[in-house]
Amino acid sequence: MVEDWITVDPDVCHGKPIIRGTRIMVANVLSLLAGGSTIAQILEYYPELSREAVEGALEYAVAVAG
Numbered sequence: 001m002v003e004d005w006i007t008v009d010p011d012v013c014h015g016k017p018i019i020r021g022t023r024i025m026v027a028n029v030l031s032l033l034a035g036g037s038t039i040a041q042i043l044e045y046y047p048e049l050s051r052e053a054v055e056g057a058l059e060y061a062v063a064v065a066g
Helices: 026-034 039-045 051-065
Strands: none
Touching (some): 026 039, 026 051, 039 051
16 A cells, blocks of 8 residues: 555655655655656665665655546
8 A cells, every 4th residue: 555655744845745754755765666667667766665665766656646
């Protein structure tokens, strides 16, 4: 579920959606994906993330766009 991976806190990153337990904004992950990065490349760039967290960011984007 998206709530397992994404959180919004007005005191963290100006209230932007972030990956739970990090200060990595969902927008940053989505930007990398949009720019052609693979999930494997994102995991190399952000080793604190899991594949599930990146997929959670994608699920969040779908839910917001939906």
